[in-house]
Structures are given as structure tokens and as C-alpha cells.
Amino acid sequence: xxxxxxxxxxxxxxxxxxxxxxxxxxxxxxxxxxxxxxxxxxxxxxxxxxxxxxxxxxxxxxxxxxxxxxxxxxxxxxxxxxxxxxxxxxxxxxxxxxxxxxxxxxxxxxxxxxxxxxxxxxxxxxxxxxxxxxxxxxxxxxxxxxxxxxxxxxxxxxxxxxxxxxxxxxxxxxxxxxxxxxxxxxxxxxxxxxxxxxxxxxxxxxxxxxxxxxxxxxxxxxxxxxxxxxxxxxxxxxxxxxxxxxxxxxxxxxxxxxxxxxxxxxxxxxxxxxxxxxxxxxxxxxxxxxxxxxxxxxxxxxxxxxxxxxxxxxxxxxxxxxxxxxxxxxxxxxxxxxxxxxxxxxxxxxxxxxxxxxxxxxxxxxxxxxxxxxxxxxxxxxxxxxxxxxxxxxxxxxxxxxxxxxxxxxxxxxxxxxxxxxxxxxxxxxxxxxxxxxxxxxxxxxxxxxxxxxxxxxxx
Numbered sequence: 344x345x346x347x348x349x350x351x352x353x354x355x356x357x358x359x360x361x362x363x364x365x366x367x368x369x370x371x372x373x374x375x376x377x378x379x380x381x382x383x384x385x386x387x388x389x390x391x392x393x394x395x396x397x398x399x400x401x402x403x404x405x406x407x408x409x410x411x412x413x414x415x416x417x418x419x420x421x422x423x424x425x426x427x428x429x430x431x432x433x434x435x436x437x438x439x440x441x442x443x444x445x446x447x448x449x450x451x452x453x454x455x456x457x458x459x460x461x462x463x464x465x466x467x468x469x470x471x472x473x474x475x476x477x478x479x480x481x482x483x484x485x486x487x488x489x490x491x492x493x494x495x496x497x498x499x500x501x502x503x504x505x506x507x508x509x510x511x512x513x514x515x516x517x518x519x520x521x522x523x524x525x526x527x528x529x530x531x532x533x534x535x536x537x538x539x540x541x542x543x544x545x546x547x548x549x550x551x552x553x554x555x556x557x558x559x560x561x562x563x564x565x566x567x568x569x570x571x572x573x574x575x576x577x578x579x580x581x582x583x584x585x586x587x588x589x590x591x592x593x594x595x596x597x598x599x600x601x602x603x604x605x606x607x608x609x610x611x612x613x614x615x616x617x618x619x620x621x622x623x624x625x626x627x628x629x630x631x632x633x634x635x636x637x638x639x640x641x642x643x644x645x646x647x648x649x650x651x652x653x654x655x656x657x658x659x660x661x662x663x664x665x666x667x668x669x670x671x672x673x674x675x676x677x678x679x680x681x682x683x684x685x686x687x688x689x690x691x692x693x694x695x696x697x698x699x700x701x702x703x704x705x706x707x708x709x710x711x712x713x714x715x716x717x718x719x720x721x722x723x724x725x726x727x728x729x730x731x732x733x734x735x736x737x738x739x740x741x742x743x744x745x746x747x748x749x750x751x752x753x754x755x756x757x758x759x760x761x762x763x764x765x766x767x768x769x770x771x772x773x774x775x776x777x778x779x780x781x782x783x784x785x786x787x788x789x790x791x792x793x794x795x796x797x798x799x800x801x802x803x
Contacts, residue, residue: 346531350505353419353648353684354638360417360505364531373526374543377468377495380523385465385493389446393439396490399515399525400435403479404428406510410479415639417504418475419647419684420602422640427479430764434480434782435487437766442491445787458798463791465493466569467545472535472559474550475503475650476605476706482511484770484781485548485571485790486525490515492790495524497544499535501551503650536562544568546790550607553775571779571789573772575704576732577611579725580761581747582623583718584616586737590759592626595735596710598762600631600688603649604658604708608733608755608762612701613712614721620714624692627712628673631688636679648684649707655686658707661700662689670694670711696727704730718743722750731773735761754780 345364352359365373384392403410411426451459469489473482482498489496500508508527515525530538539547539562548571549559556572563570580595582588598610615623639647649655666672673690680687688708694701701711715721725734733755736744741758748756754772757763764770764782771780779789 345529348502348505348529350417350503351651352416353650353652354416354640356652356683362505362529364529364534367534367537370528370530370534370538371541371543373528374468374497374538376523377497377526380521381465381467381493381495384490384495384521384524389442389491392491392493393442395518395520396487396515397435397439398518399511399520400432400483400487402514402518403511404432406514410510412640413506414478414504415647417506418478418605418650419639421644421647423642423644427477430477430480431483434764434766435483438488438491438782438786441784442488442787445784446492446791456799456801458796458800460796462794462796463492463787464794465791467494468497468543469494469790470497470499470535470539470544470547472499472547472549472551472555473501473507474607475501476602476607478504478507479511480764481550481607482507484764484786486511488782488786489548489790490520490525492787494546494790496526498525498527499530500527505529532558539563539568540566542566542568547571548779548781549573556777569789571781572777573607573732573770573779573781574775574777575730576607576609576772576776577702577704577728577730578608578733578735578753578761579728580610580613580735581715581721581725581737582613582615582619583736583738583740583743584618585739586616586619587739587759588619588622589626591737592623592630594759594761595737596627596630598735599710600634600646600708601762603646603686604688604710605650605654605706606762608764609706610710610735610761611705613710614715614724615712617714617716620712624673624690624712627690631674631690634677634688636677636685636687646688646708649686650684652683654707655684658686658705658709661698661703661705662691662709665691665694665698665700665711668695668698670698670700696724702728718747722747726750726752729775732776733757733761
């Protein structure tokens, strides 16, 4: 008998779903089946694999009316936002569209004597460990290109979104992808680590906490199994003096508060040029005061509970510490704030980098705003972080944005937008945000290995 995984709904603290984890022997058998199925899957024509994956994506879309309230129950996102299928489909579709070119042989040269080229060969069995905050979109980032590239995939999803992996496996298998080619597994941490250490997988993609990423790397140590990670973030926004103020406030505050602040690339700290600072703060406070905190199943709710009481407790702790150290909290407690998962969104000023709220990942509906007087000051503050996922720059000057962006330690530089994942670009980070890269042509490179062919035609 395995461990029981329980999804505790943030709506009311009840157990929404529970599943038993696979015993180690059964898990190993399932991975062995995935390995046995991989060669035949990779031997199918590329277009056939693309078509099957996109049929699986469409099958997920057909479930959306059930998925949206299910997500509200599991992790608290309001139903008014309609789920994740738009981004899920956009990302998979882009990877499908670029597959032939991205996976084409690299031609090095051919003449009467030699033919030389490099193939993109699938790793084999890929383990995808997906997080709860955007459970469908984060999973598809790797699942779709891994399958298209000819790998078989094992998906291990977060306990908070326990049913997502089942949904995806059901959809993809209903579209014709063999059960051993794409599997959802319920695994405990020890079994997962043991499988990695035993070289059960040929590549591991993990999205989650820094501690979780470290555990994956420790498990893989000495196995030479590739590990790609997207971990913590503390993404900054910088509003320059020539910015479109209304657009900057609307986008950055939405980027800080949407999904109750539980976004990998959410805005967690904002630096505003002194000439716009007071107006920015005033407009930001006005926006947040319009939010409706409440049950995510109700149509009027614009911000739901955080996914877990302990996540909300960490945000409350960061806010309380900052206020005790002199920060100013601008949002009065909402009536619906219950001291548990339902948390008042907060804007803080008079903050410094001595406060945890400006250094540690908050992953909740709070943002600190600081005044700056120059690009140099803003760059120093943006780089004063252990993380590096995205940075959002607000200016009318593309050259200035590029110049500033070149000096920021980050995976993505946005200008006049934030909190968006463009599947044509590599999704990547630096420092404690992790290493590797998903989506784009580089995503395919990371889900395959190069194999060189040096063919001599004439020996006489």
C-alpha cells in the first residue's frame, strides 16, 4: 500500500480528492513499460506524432467546462477567468508548428566523398514534475514537445492539483496516444528520487520550489541524467519616467495580483522613477481596492483564496515583518479575509531590501513599491536577488530598454508587458531560478540529444 495523497480545497478546507501512490515496484514496472514503448513511438512519422498530440490537446479543451470549476476547488482560481485552455493550446500549437524545422537534421556538408549531419535524437523516457499554480500550462510546456520529439512521458503532478494528470492522460489516450507512451503516475518523494537515482528516466523536467529542484539534482547526482529546472522567482518591474503610466499600473498590478499572486513570473517588486512614484502608488491602490475577494466558484469573485493555508501564512508573515520594520500597508483588511487561505491583497511602500518581502519569494498577492532616481539604481536593485526569471521594463524607448535589459540578471526581459509566456521564446532563468529552457526551438534541443553522422562514401 502506498501513501495517500490528499488535495485540500482552499475554498473550505475539505478533502476534495485523494489518491494512493504507487508502490516502488509497481512504479518501476510502469516506467519499464514506458521505456519498452519508446522506440516504436519514436519510429512513427513526425507528423503522426504531432497530430496525435494536438488531438490530445483538443480532448483536454473538450473537458474545459468540467476543468474550470475543478481548478477552483483544487487551487482557488476564480471560475470567471475560464481556466487555462487558451495558453495550453497556444503553447502546444506553436511547438507543433515548429517541430519539423526544429527537429530537422542539421546539415553540415555533403560532397562526392562525405555526408555529414547531426540528428536530434529523443532522450527516451522523460519525467515531467509539474506544479499546481498553472497546472495545465506548466505541464504542456514539456509534455507536448517531449512527445512530439519521440520521447515517452511520465507525468507526476502536484498534490494540490491531484486530478490534472489524470485528466491529461485520459484526454491524450482517448486521442490515440498509447497508454505506455504518456502516463500519469502518483508517486511519493522517496519513490521519485529512487527512480531517478536508478536511471529510470533519461531526462527530468521539474517546476517548483528551490528545495524541490535541489532534491531532483541530488537524486540525479552521478547518473548523468539531464535535469531541467524552473524554480523560484522574485520578478521586478521598473517604470521609467517616460512610461505610459496607466498601462504600467494596470499591467504590473495585475501581474502582481492575478491568481492570488501565485504566478511563476508574477511581479513581486516594483521600482518607479521618482517623477511618477506618487501617481503610480495612488493608481495601484485604487485598482486593488476594487477587487472582490471570495469563493472562486462565484462569478463576481475576482481574487480567490490562496491554494493552501500555509502559503497564505507565509505571505502574512512577510507583510507583518515589513510593517513592523517601517513599511506602509495601503490596503485595509477585506471583510472576507479569514486569517486563513482568504487573504487581503496588499501594496507596501517604504520598503527596503532588508525586508524579506523584497527578497524572499512571496508567491502571493503582495507587492512592494520603491522609488528610484536612475537606471543605474534600478538595475542594482533588480539584480539584488537570488532569483532571475523575468523583468518588466516600462519605457517608450526600445534602445533604452535593451540597454537596461542587457544589464539585468534574468531569463526574460519584457518591455511594456509582463507575466506572459511567449512560446516562440525560450522560457528560462538564471541563479536560483534554475537552469535549462522550455518551449521555442531551444525546448526541442533540451528534449533531445545530438547525434552526429560522419559518412564516408568512397574508400578507394
